[in-house]
Amino acid sequence: EAQVTQNPRYLITVTGKKLTVTCSQNMNHEYMSWYRQDPGLGLRQIYYSMNVEVTDKGDVPEGYKVSRKEKRNFPLILESPSPNQTSLYFCASRISSYNEQFFGPGTRLTVL
Amino acid sequence: TQLLEQSPQFLSIQEGENLTVYCNSSSVFSSLQWYRQEPGEGPVLLVTVVTGGEVKKLKRLTFQFGDARKDSSLHITAAQTGDTGLYLCAGLANAGGTSYGKLTFGQGTILTVHP
Numbered sequence: 001e002a003q004v005t006q007n008p009r010y011l012i013t014v015t016g017k018k019l020t021v022t023c024s025q026n027m028n029h030e031y032m033s034w035y036r037q038d039p040g041l042g043l044r045q046i047y048y049s050m051n052v053e054v055t056d057k058g059d060v061p062e063g064y065k066v067s068r069k070e071k072r073n074f075p076l077i078l079e080s081p082s083p084n085q086t087s088l089y090f091c092a093s094r095i096s097s098y099n100e101q102f103f104g105p106g107t108r109l110t111v112l
Numbered sequence: 113t114q115l116l117e118q119s120p121q122f123l124s125i126q127e128g129e130n131l132t133v134y135c136n137s138s139s140v141f142s143s144l145q146w147y148r149q150e151p152g153e154g155p156v157l158l159v160t161v162v163t164g165g166e167v168k169k170l171k172r173l174t175f176q177f178g179d180a181r182k183d184s185s186l187h188i189t190a191a192q193t194g195d196t197g198l199y200l201c202a203g204l205a206n207a208g209g210t211s212y213g214k215l216t217f218g219q220g221t222i223l224t225v226h227p
Contacts, residue, residue, distance in 0.1 A: 104155025
């Protein structure tokens with residue numbers, strides 16, 4: 001089944017404890033993105049990647065890191081999480097700029 | 113930074129009523145997508161409009177892209193309880209520069225259709 005998977009789905013952590021949210025797609029898509037969703041703000045892009053080793057900042061990249069060492073995986077790294085990073089995070093992929101974007105199921109992160 | 117203003121933010125209507133959701137921007141987009149999101153899930157694409165003035169229909173849903181490709185609307189005819197959900201518009205930046213490939217989302221419209 002074609003899909004985008006994210007892990008974990010739920011995470012409660014404390015300020016400053018490094019964490020990684022994994023994202024994997026099995027559709028051989030070139031483009032992958034990370035978004036955060038907050039009430040009243042919609043989806044805001046954190047980082048995106050157009051191919052392996054090619055990444056660029058989105059609208060809200062501060063406090064986040066990404067890597068794209070292989071086509072299928074696009075992990076999101078929070079080196080030192082803070083409470084303002086409490087949010088619902090979505091990974092997404094698409095085959096090209098103009099095609100449908102497929103979203104993962106989301107990761108609900110709480111930073112205490 | 114390109115912005116998409118989506119309105120209204122909340123919409124509560126009775127089954128059978130019609131409704132329209134708007135997405136507006138001062139920027140030109142190469143295409144515009146509409147998504148629907150259910151609680152606990154990621155957004156799912158409903159439609160993509162590419163050409164200025166384009167109108168697409170999906171059963172009771174009608175999507176329109178403005179002539180100048182700066183705005184779009186979603187119209188639902190005779191809403192049903194199953195239409196309840198979060199609707200999001202997303203504009204794709206024009207090609208060129210580092211903004212290529214970036215989708216800008218509106219704030220979303222939470223639609224509740226009551227029986």
